[in-house]
Amino acid sequence: MRENATTKVQDEFEIVIGLEIHVQLLTASKMFCGCSTRFGAPPNTQVCPVCLGLPGSLPVINRKAVELGLRTALALNCTIHPQSQFHRKNYYYPDLPKNYQISQYQYKDHPPLASDGHLTFEFDGQARTVRIRRVHLEEDTGKLVHVERDGTVLYSLVDYNRSGVPLMEIVTEPDLRSPEEAREFLSRLRTLLQYLEVSSGRMEEGTLRCDANVSLRRRGEPLGIRTEVKNMNSLRAVEKALSFEVARQREILQAGGEVVQETRHWDERREVTFGSREKEEAQDYRYFPEPDLVPMVLDPAWIEEIRRTLPELPEERRRRYVEQYALSPHDAALLVENKAMADFFEATIKLFPQPKTVCNWLLGDVTGYANTHGMEFTDLPLTPEKLAEMLKLMEDGTISIRLAKEILEEMLATGKDASSIVAEKGLVQIRDEDALRAIVEEVIAENPNPVRDYRAGKEKALTFLVGQVMRKTSGRANPDLVNRLLKERLHG
Amino acid sequence: MADQITDLSAVELRERLVRGDISAQEVTEAFLQRIHALDPRLHAFLYVDTEGAIAQARQVDEQVLTGARRSGRELPPLAGIPVAVKDNICTKGIPTTCASRILEGWRPPYDATVVERLRRAGAIILGKTNLDEFAMGSSTENSGFGPTRNPWDLTRVPGGSSGGSAAAVAAGMAPLALGSDTGGSIRQPAALCGIVGLKPTYGRVSRYGLVAFASSLDQIGPMARTVTDCAILLNVIAGNDPRDSTSANLPCPDFTRALQVEVRGLRIGIPRECFVEGLQPEVREAVLQAARLFSDLGAVCEEISLPHLDYALPTYYLIAPAEASSNLARYDGVQYGYRAKAGDLYTMYARTRREGFGAEVKRRIMLGTYALSAGYYEAFYLKALQVRTLIKQDFDVAFQDHDLILMPTSPTVAFPLGEKVTDPLQMYLNDIFTIPVSLAGLPGISVPCGFANGLPIGLQLVGRPFDEETVLRAAFTFEQHTEYWKARPVTSDTVTRDKVKE
Numbered sequence A: 001m002r003e004n005a006t007t008k009v010q011d012e013f014e015i016v017i018g019l020e021i022h023v024q025l026l027t028a029s030k031m032f033c034g035c036s037t038r039f040g041a042p043p044n045t046q047v048c049p050v051c052l053g054l055p056g057s058l059p060v061i062n063r064k065a066v067e068l069g070l071r072t073a074l075a076l077n078c079t080i081h082p083q084s085q086f087h088r089k090n091y092y093y094p095d096l097p098k099n100y101q102i103s104q105y106q107y108k109d110h111p112p113l114a115s116d117g118h119l120t121f122e123f124d125g126q127a128r129t130v131r132i133r134r135v136h137l138e139e140d141t142g143k144l145v146h147v148e149r150d151g152t153v154l155y156s157l158v159d160y161n162r163s164g165v166p167l168m169e170i171v172t173e174p175d176l177r178s179p180e181e182a183r184e185f186l187s188r189l190r191t192l193l194q195y196l197e198v199s200s201g202r203m204e205e206g207t208l209r210c211d212a213n214v215s216l217r218r219r220g221e222p223l224g225i226r227t228e229v230k231n232m233n234s235l236r237a238v239e240k241a242l243s244f245e246v247a248r249q250r251e252i253l254q255a256g257g258e259v260v261q262e263t264r265h266w267d268e269r270r271e272v273t274f275g276s277r278e279k280e281e282a283q284d285y286r287y288f289p290e291p292d293l294v295p296m297v298l299d300p301a302w303i304e305e306i307r308r309t310l311p312e313l314p315e316e317r318r319r320r321y322v323e324q325y326a327l328s329p330h331d332a333a334l335l336v337e338n339k340a341m342a343d344f345f346e347a348t349i350k351l352f353p354q355p356k357t358v359c360n361w362l363l364g365d366v367t368g369y370a371n372t373h374g375m376e377f378t379d380l381p382l383t384p385e386k387l388a389e390m391l392k393l394m395e396d397g398t399i400s401i402r403l404a405k406e407i408l409e410e411m412l413a414t415g416k417d418a419s420s421i422v423a424e425k426g427l428v429q430i431r432d433e434d435a436l437r438a439i440v441e442e443v444i445a446e447n448p449n450p451v452r453d454y455r456a457g458k459e460k461a462l463t464f465l466v467g468q469v470m471r472k473t474s475g476r477a478n479p480d481l482v483n484r485l486l487k488e489r490l491h492g
Numbered sequence B: 001m002a003d004q005i006t007d008l009s010a011v012e013l014r015e016r017l018v019r020g021d022i023s024a025q026e027v028t029e030a031f032l033q034r035i036h037a038l039d040p041r042l043h044a045f046l047y048v049d050t051e052g053a054i055a056q057a058r059q060v061d062e063q064v065l066t067g068a069r070r071s072g073r074e075l076p077p078l079a080g081i082p083v084a085v086k087d088n089i090c091t092k093g094i095p096t097t098c099a100s101r102i103l104e105g106w107r108p109p110y111d112a113t114v115v116e117r118l119r120r121a122g123a124i125i126l127g128k129t130n131l132d133e134f135a136m137g138s139s140t141e142n143s144g145f146g147p148t149r150n151p152w153d154l155t156r157v158p159g160g161s162s163g164g165s166a167a168a169v170a171a172g173m174a175p176l177a178l179g180s181d182t183g184g185s186i187r188q189p190a191a192l193c194g195i196v197g198l199k200p201t202y203g204r205v206s207r208y209g210l211v212a213f214a215s216s217l218d219q220i221g222p223m224a225r226t227v228t229d230c231a232i233l234l235n236v237i238a239g240n241d242p243r244d245s246t247s248a249n250l251p252c253p254d255f256t257r258a259l260q261v262e263v264r265g266l267r268i269g270i271p272r273e274c275f276v277e278g279l280q281p282e283v284r285e286a287v288l289q290a291a292r293l294f295s296d297l298g299a300v301c302e303e304i305s306l307p308h309l310d311y312a313l314p315t316y317y318l319i320a321p322a323e324a325s326s327n328l329a330r331y332d333g334v335q336y337g338y339r340a341k342a343g344d345l346y347t348m349y350a351r352t353r354r355e356g357f358g359a360e361v362k363r364r365i366m367l368g369t370y371a372l373s374a375g376y377y378e379a380f381y382l383k384a385l386q387v388r389t390l391i392k393q394d395f396d397v398a399f400q401d402h403d404l405i406l407m408p409t410s411p412t413v414a415f416p417l418g419e420k421v422t423d424p425l426q427m428y429l430n431d432i433f434t435i436p437v438s439l440a441g442l443p444g445i446s447v448p449c450g451f452a453n454g455l456p457i458g459l460q461l462v463g464r465p466f467d468e469e470t471v472l473r474a475a476f477t478f479e480q481h482t483e484y485w486k487a488r489p490v491t492s493d494t495v496t497r498d499k500v501k502e
Helices: A002-012 A063-075 A179-195 A235-254 A300-308 A314-325 A329-337 A339-351 A355-372 A384-395 A401-414 A418-425 A433-446 A448-455 A460-472 A479-491 B002-007 B010-019 B024-042 B050-071 B113-120 B163-170 B187-193 B227-237 B281-296 B309-330 B345-356 B359-372 B378-401 B424-431 B435-439 B468-480 B497-501
Strands: A013-024 A087-090 A100-103 A114-123 A126-139 A143-149 A152-159 A166-172 A208-218 A227-232 A263-267 A272-275 B045-048 B082-086 B124-129 B176-181 B196-199 B219-224 B267-271 B300-304 B404-408 B444-452 B455-462
Touching (some): A063 A114, A063 A126, A063 A166, A063 A179, A063 A300, A179 A329, A227 A235, A235 A272, A355 A401, A401 A418, A433 A460, A448 A460, B002 B024, B010 B050, B024 B045, B045 B163, B050 B124, B082 B113, B082 B163, B113 B124, B163 B176, B176 B227, B196 B468, B219 B227, B227 B444, B267 B281, B281 B404, B281 B444, B281 B455, B309 B424, B309 B435, B359 B378, B444 B468, B455 B468
Parallel strands (some): B082 B176, B267 B300
Antiparallel strands (some): A087 A100, A114 A126, A143 A152, A208 A227, B404 B455, B444 B455
């Protein structure tokens, strides 16, 4: 229903969406100190004077974080600024130990790490290009834990483990034209970040966070008043929240009202966005250059080296899968979208060089299993070796396709390999003609009517008889062989 | 014996320690004794680490001195020498308050880099010295824990903000002290207390563990009774620190090698802008006499011009408070230090800061917040940065033809307590000659160059960036040809103002 609403809006209004994406970088240590970035440690155990903002402490830039920022900027076709500057963003909040965040602000004379890039992707059968306004680095804040009783907050605690974790902010121009397109862009960007090994891209864990600016305008008119939507913790939530917000704004505009510029939060449970009740004042962050850090000057040779060593990116990989492995563009796209699965695919076809078969199994049964069990592909106990072994057993006729599906399910459930499952359950295909002939005799004796029908020319009756043989062998008989034996016997 | 020990310079103490004439414990106890005798009157210390210092001294005696004497190995440079540390420099487990109620009782979990280096050099840390709250002031009257008095006249200020360190050294309560200098906070109190104080080039000494006032100006430096002692202490604390991105990655010379009596051919510039209204006549005379002495010794003294000198003070009072407003935002009652009781977060923030900070700190936070605010940033903060560049260029031009710049450290000698504390602008004018040097990031030293009414006068010598050596050589030469540094304030237990005035 909401999709319909969106379509209708597109007729009357143009939707304008821009995204701000915060990405936790996959560094071992924090942005400005040596503390670990590991997720899930007991509160306040991964802290030091620097990330606690203790008096007298000073920040030192993490080179790895800069490298990951540069990798991203290059993959997004950005202009890298050879000299950039960190700034202080001043505001008070208990999760911010210094009451300023070290970030990069866009000034004319000291730009952020990179700017003016773009990402092109296919959407609705068309090539779409979204411009990237800037890519910059900053530090994450700590986390507040509110202790509540009967719905009221008794007190709040602060966990500084996350304080100082490196963040990269990617800001797009307002080039997205629908919630669906925004979702697709974000999905492509996430895949790209995973390929670059810059981010784990897990929105649910908050390693990738997205805020969206949304507005509507009548075609040809200047930009409308926007709202900023926050707290969207999945791709699905981004699409839903934006659809809701678009519908809400359209209703206001159609009634002749005015959209209020504000920050709105997505309520996942109620599936609505809501504004904070407090009146928002324009925040003055009093940005100024961080005097504790000298300007960051990048060696052009280093940038070149990063450019040269960029990994294969999703778009290239997709093209290669179509050309080299003759996968359909659709299958190639699905496979590439999940880097772990695509890597798995490549490892498997080295052992079992039938790309299409491997692809079908991965996108079919394996993905199906993961989806029904709510698991990530990487959580499955499957290895390329195990999958290849199973496919070989199938290819040489040891097991049938039907059996293979059963065996795979068991492999995924238990982590066992195919040959041991086959051995344990005696699932090897019966290809012994004499053994099968005896069963064929039995079936013919027990089913005189179908036998008569077949002999009278009803081809369909044969299928029934084959099925009876398969039933008696618990599916272990080779169907082709059974077919031949039955025909020989009935014609004979 | 005790008084004898406390009269000695660090060099003399070292000689006796090396020979085994005295132990580190004896030295430490002598200074502690003098602190206990004099400090109730002077209030140079905010914290005296009696037990820690003695324990440290024993350890040096047992592990360092004995071993070195036996094996003939070189002693660490400050083995057994007591040092007083300004209370805005972090000392692990020892209170560090910045003379602010808001940090009362806070014990840092880490040592500043300079303190680490002191400990590694075998120094004994006596305690923490008084200062203007967060180093904001020129008289140590802005301390949240009461002012320090000038050992030369207990009714007068010791200068500031490193007034505690200056008074401690002047009164023989410590042979060496660390100060910090943002706009003159080492040099001005050194001048007013008749000792030597060196502000190194910005970037020469690590700021890691120095509680920030204005990050682009703050610099830690040595204070002592002689130029040689300053050089020894500088040797220990100077050098690149990977934990401070603004510390210079340059090799550090042995500064004691610069201590030569030789200024022949040295070209010394004397800025005409310094000799203006407000300069005390005796100070003017002492400084010009110092210039004559340099000329007599073969240096070439010439009048020069620093045309933007007039703008230094307003420039400084935009940049330093702007940085301070951000640096001091962290004192909010959440994690450490003072927290006011309140029902909600923002009331807690407001009350904590209202009750925890003193008037001068609040004044500067407000100034700085204003200077950085939207709509004012360009007119104030950015403009100030541009003027700072012009002031730097003035010095660059002067240093094309000159090796050194000579000027007064402070326009007057020590003034009475309470005289300027209610008049911030008058107070700010104390630093009119030190602030431009800070804005340009240059090394500057203050050495005793005379007396007016029994109160010391300071001579300021300023060098090129990272040329502390020329500064030290000229200061040392001046010291060797004068006697002012030998004078000591009368600071017995029965000291009274009248006696000092005699």
